[in-house]
Amino acid sequence: xxxxxxxxxxxxxxxxxxxxxxxxxxxxxxxxxxxxxxxxxxxxxxxxxxxxxxxxxxxxxxxxxxxxxxxxxxxxxxxxxxxxxxxxxxxxxxxxxxxxxxxxxxxxxxxxxxxxxxxxxxxxxxxxxxxxxxxxxxxxxxxxxxxxxxxxxxxxxxxxxxxxxxxxxxxxxxxxxxxxxxxxxxxxxxxxxxxxxxxxxxxxxxxxxxxxxxxxxxxxxxxxxxxxxxxxxxxxxxxxxxxxxxxxxxxxxxxxxxxxxxxxxxxxxxxxxxxxxxxxxxxxxxxxxxxxxxxxxxxxxxxxxxxxxxxxxxxxxxxxxxxxxxxxxxxxxxxxxxxxxxxxxxxxxxxxxxxxxxxxxxxxxxxxxxxxxxxxxxxxxxxxxxxxxxxxxxxxxxxxxxxxxxxxxxxxxxxxxxxxxxxxxxxxxxxxxxxxxxxxxxxxxxxxxxxxxxxxxxxxxxxxxxxxxxxxxxxxxxxxxxxxxxxxxxxxxxxxxxxxxxxxxxxxxxxxxxxxxxxxxxxxxxxxxxxxxxxxxxxxxxxxxxxxxxxxxxxxxxxxxxxxxxxxxxxxxxxxxxxxxxxxxxxxxxxxxxxxxxxxxxxxxxxxxxxxxxxxxxxxxxxxxxxxxxxxxxxxxxxxxxxxxxxxxxxxxxxxxxxxxxxxxxxxxxxxxxxxxxxxxxxxxxxxxxx
Amino acid sequence: xxxxxxxxxxxxxxxxxxxxxxxxxxxxxxxxxxxxxxxxxxxxxxxxxxxxxxxxxxxxxxxxxxxxxxxxxxxxxxxxxxxxxxxxxxxxxxxxxxxxxxxxxxxxxxxxxxxxxxxxxxxxxxxxxxxxxxxxxxxxxxxxxxxxxxxxxxx
Numbered sequence: 001x002x003x004x005x006x007x008x009x010x011x012x013x014x015x016x017x018x019x020x021x022x023x024x025x026x027x028x029x030x031x032x033x034x035x036x037x038x039x040x041x042x043x044x045x046x047x048x049x050x051x052x053x054x055x056x057x058x059x060x061x062x063x064x065x066x067x068x069x070x071x072x073x074x075x076x077x078x079x080x081x082x083x084x085x086x087x088x089x090x091x092x093x094x095x096x097x098x099x100x101x102x103x104x105x106x107x108x109x110x111x112x113x114x115x116x117x118x119x120x121x122x123x124x125x126x127x128x129x130x131x132x133x134x135x136x137x138x139x140x141x142x143x144x145x146x147x148x149x150x151x152x153x154x155x156x157x158x159x160x161x162x163x164x165x166x167x168x169x170x171x172x173x174x175x176x177x178x179x180x181x182x183x184x185x186x187x188x189x190x191x192x193x194x195x196x197x198x199x200x201x202x203x204x205x206x207x208x209x210x211x212x213x214x215x216x217x218x219x220x221x222x223x224x225x226x227x228x229x230x231x232x233x234x235x236x237x238x239x240x241x242x243x244x245x246x247x248x249x250x251x252x253x254x255x256x257x258x259x260x261x262x263x264x265x266x267x268x269x270x271x272x273x274x275x276x277x278x279x280x281x282x283x284x285x286x287x288x289x290x291x292x293x294x295x296x297x298x299x300x301x302x303x304x305x306x307x308x309x310x311x312x313x314x315x316x317x318x319x320x321x322x323x324x325x326x327x328x329x330x331x332x333x334x335x336x337x338x339x340x341x342x343x344x345x346x347x348x349x350x351x352x353x354x355x356x357x358x359x360x361x362x363x364x365x366x367x368x369x370x371x372x373x374x375x376x377x378x379x380x381x382x383x384x385x386x387x388x389x390x391x392x393x394x395x396x397x398x399x400x401x402x403x404x405x406x407x408x409x410x411x412x413x414x415x416x417x418x419x420x421x422x423x424x425x426x427x428x429x430x431x432x433x434x435x436x437x438x439x440x441x442x443x444x445x446x447x448x449x450x451x452x453x454x455x456x457x458x459x460x461x462x463x464x465x466x467x468x469x470x471x472x473x474x475x476x477x478x479x480x481x482x483x484x485x486x487x488x489x490x491x492x493x494x495x496x497x498x499x500x501x502x503x504x505x506x507x508x509x510x511x512x513x514x515x516x517x518x519x520x521x522x523x524x525x526x527x528x529x530x531x532x533x534x535x536x537x538x539x540x541x542x543x544x545x546x547x548x549x550x551x552x553x554x555x556x557x558x559x560x561x562x563x564x565x566x567x568x569x570x571x572x573x574x575x576x577x578x579x580x581x582x583x584x585x586x587x588x589x590x591x592x593x594x595x596x597x598x599x600x601x602x603x604x605x606x607x608x609x610x611x612x613x614x615x616x617x618x619x620x621x622x623x624x625x626x627x628x629x630x631x632x633x634x635x636x637x638x639x640x641x642x643x644x645x646x647x648x649x650x651x652x653x654x655x656x657x658x659x660x661x662x663x664x665x666x667x668x669x670x671x672x673x674x675x676x677x678x679x680x681x682x683x684x685x686x687x688x689x690x691x
Numbered sequence: 692x693x694x695x696x697x698x699x700x701x702x703x704x705x706x707x708x709x710x711x712x713x714x715x716x717x718x719x720x721x722x723x724x725x726x727x728x729x730x731x732x733x734x735x736x737x738x739x740x741x742x743x744x745x746x747x748x749x750x751x752x753x754x755x756x757x758x759x760x761x762x763x764x765x766x767x768x769x770x771x772x773x774x775x776x777x778x779x780x781x782x783x784x785x786x787x788x789x790x791x792x793x794x795x796x797x798x799x800x801x802x803x804x805x806x807x808x809x810x811x812x813x814x815x816x817x818x819x820x821x822x823x824x825x826x827x828x829x830x831x832x833x834x835x836x837x838x839x840x841x842x843x844x845x846x
Contacts, residue, residue: 570731657749659733659752660781660782662752662781662836662840663736663740663743663752666736667735669733669735678729679729680742682731682743
C-alpha cells in the first residue's frame with residue numbers, strides 16, 4: 001500500500017544523512033569558514049528535503065527547506081557561521097532525528113512543528129536581510145492544521161482527484177499502456193439509503209472484475225467487505241472495454257447514485273516525466289494529503305500499523321559470496337543424488353567432506369552478513385560529548401579509534417546505552433574542571449578515548465579518560481557508611497574488590513548529584529547489560545591519571561560454542577565461554593560450609609550448585625549411585641561456581657534460538673538450541689545461576 | 692477476497708476433544724496441527740506449560756489444556772495432537788486429546804454462556820456453539836495467550 005514499502009529505505013537513508021550532517025556540523029563548529037563542509041551540509045539538507053517531500057512528510061520538508069535557505073545564505077557569504085547559528089543547526093538536526101524516529105516507530109512524522117526552530121531560522125535570515133524562499137512555498141502555507149486542501153492542484157481534466165499510485169501500480173499501468181489496454185479510474189457512489197452497502201459494493205466489484213482487472217481499490221477490498229467505507233469507493237482497472245460500457249453497466253445496478261469513469265493517461269501518472277523527482281512529486285504529494293477525510297484516516301491507520309523492522313545493510317559482495325555458496329550446495333546435492341545409485345563409497349565420502357566445507361563457509365558468510373561496524377553506535381558520541389562538555393563547562397576531546405570493528409547486529413543494538421553511561425561518567429566524574437587541571441599541570445583539554453578492536457573471538461571496547469581516576473579511599477568510606485561491610489573487612493579488600501562495589505546498585509561516590517551521573521544508577525546497569533550480552537566489564541584506574549573501562553563482548557550472539565551435559569534424562573547446553581574447567585570431585589571433597597554445599601578443588605573452596613535441584617529435574621542420578629561428582633566450574637567475574645551434572649556429552653557449536661515472548665525471562669534459562677536429532681535443548685544462563 | 696462478503700456472518704472453527712468435552716477455536720488462529728512430538732521440559736514454569744518443541748526450526752512453547760483446565764493428565768497416543776495457535780506473531784501449541792473436524796457456526800448458532808459453573812475452563816470461553824445436540828465450547832485464545840505473556844513480563 002502507498003508509500004509503506006519505502007518507509008524502511010527512507011528511515012535508513014535519512015539516518016545516514018543525519019549522521020553525515022552531525023559530523024559535518026561538528027567540523028563546521030571547529031572551522032566556520034570551511035566552504036567544503038558548508039556545501040556538504042547544504043547537500044544533506046537538500047537531499048533530506050527531497051526525500052521527506054517524496055514521502056509526504058510536510059513538516060520535515062518545511063524544516064529542511066528553512067535550513068536550506070539559511071545554509072544557502074551562508075554558502076554565499078551573506079551570513080557567517082556564528083556559534084549561535086551552529087547551535088540552531090544542531091537543534092534542527094535533533095528535530096530531524098525526532099521526525100525520523102517517529103517515522104520509524106509509527107510510520108508517520110507526527111505533529112511536532114518545531115515552530116521555534118523555524119522562527120529562529122527565519123530570524124537569522126531576516127537579520128541578514130535575506131528574503132526567505134521558504135515563505136513562498138506551498139508547504140509552508142499549508143503547514144498548519146489540515147488547511148492543505150485549499151491549494152491542491154487538480155490532477156485530471158474533469159476535476160476528479162486521481163488516487164495515489166505507488167511504483168508497483170505505475171509499473172502495472174505502464175504494462176497496460178504498452179499492451180494497448182484502457183485504464184480507468186472508476187468512482188462509484190452508492191445511494192445514501194442503501195442498507196447493505198458492502199453487498200451492493202460486492203455486486204459492483206463483481207461486475208467490474210468480470211470485465212477488467214482491478215489493480216487498485218480505495219478503500220481496500222477488505223475494508224469494503226467490512227463496510228469500512230462511506231457511500232463511495234474508487235477502483236482503478238485495466239480493461240479492453242470502453243468508458244461507456246462501464247458507465248452503462250454499473251448504472252444498471254440498483255442503489256447506485258453516481259458513476260464516474262475517468263480515463264487515465266500515461267502523462268497523468270507521470271510515466272513520461274519521472275526525472276523531475278524533486279519538485280514534481282513534492283507538489284503532487286501535498287495534493288494527496290488532501291484527499292477525502294475518510295480516505296486520509298484510512299491511510300493513517302495503515303501507517304500506524306506499520307513499524308519499520310530491524311534491517312542490516314549488506315555489502316553486495318557478501319551477498320555474492322552467499323549466493324555462490326548456495327549454488328555449491330546445489331551442486332553437492334545433485335552429486336549426492338547421482339551417487340545414490342552407485343555403490344562407490346569414496347565418492348560419497350568426498351561429497352560429504354565437500355558439504356562440510358561448504359556449510360562451514362556458508363556459516364561464516366551468513367555471520368558476516370549480520371556484522372555491522374561499531375561506527376553505527378560510535379558516530380553519535382562526538383556530538384554527545386560536545387554537548388556534555390558545554391553543559392559542564394569543561395574542555396573535553398573525544399578520540400575514537402577502530403570504528404570499523406564489526407559486531408553482530410544484535411550486540412550493536414544493545415551496547416549503545418552502556419557506552420553512553422560510561423562516556424558520561426568519564427566526562428562528569430573523570431575529567432577535572434579547567435581550574436583543577438591547570439592546578440595539576442595537566443593539559444587544558446581533557447581527553448576521552450573510545451577504542452574498539454577485535455581480540456580473538458571477542459571485541460574489546462575501551463572507554464578511557466585522563467581525569468582524576470577513582471578514589472579508592474572514598475569507596476572504602478562509602479562501603480562503611482552504607483553499612484555494606486565492617487571497617488575491618490573493608491581493610492582487607494583488594495583494590496579490585498573495592499572497585500567491584502562501583503557496579504553495585506545505588507552505589508555512587510560522587511559528592512554531588514548532577515544531571516548526568518552521580519545518582520548511582522548507571523554502572524550496575526552497564527554491568528548487567530554487558531553480562532546479558534555474554535560480555536565482561538573490567539576497570540583499571542590510577543589516582544590522578546585516569547580510569548579505563550574495558551568491555552569485552554562476544555563477536556556474535558547467534559552461534560556459540562557450548563558444552564552439552566546430561567542431567568537425568570534431560571540435556572542442557574552451557575556456554576563454553578563461561579566455563580573455566582570440568583572436574584570429577586570425590587564425595588569426600590564435597591562439604592557443607594555455613595549451610596552451603598561447596599566443593600574443594602585443589603586449594604580452592606567453590607560453592608556448589610546442584611543443577612538437578614535448581615532446574616527441578618526429578619530423574620537425576622542420585623549421589624549414591626555415582627563414583628564421583630562431575631562438576632562444571634564456571635566463572636562470573638572473578639568468582640567461581642561449580643555446577644553438578646550427571647554426565648558430559650561434548651562440545652558443540654550451537655545456534656541460539658529465542659524462547660519467544662511467552663517463555664522469555666524464564667529463570668536460569670538463556671535460550672534454546674536445536675540438536676542434531678531435532679530435539680530442543682535449553683541453554684543454561686550460567687551468569688544467573690552462578691553465586 | 693471479495694467473495695467472502697456473503698459468508699461474513701458465519702465462522703469456521705476447528706473442533707477438538709479433551710476428555711468428553713468438545714472445544715472449538717477460530718480457524719483463523721490455527722496455524723497448523725501437528726502430531727504429538729518430543730517436548731523439552733522448561734524448568735520453573737507453571738505445570739500446564741509442558742515445555743517447548745522444535746517446529747521446523749522455531750522454538751514453540753506448548754501448553755497442556757488438560758492440566759490448564761484441571762483435568763488429569765493423559766499419556767499421549769496416536770490421536771493426540773498439538774494445535775499451533777498464532778496470534779500477533781506469538782505461537783503457542785496446545786495439546787488436545789484429538790482433533791475432530793472443522794465446523795461452521797453463524798452468530799445465531801453461537802449462544803453466549805449463561806450458566807456460571809465452577810469449571811476452570813469456563814474462564815476462557817467466548818461462547819457455546821450448537822450442532823444438533825452437540826455443544827461445542829469456543830475458546831478465547833487471546834486470553835490464553837495474553838495471560839501467558841503478561842505472567843512472564845510480571846516476573
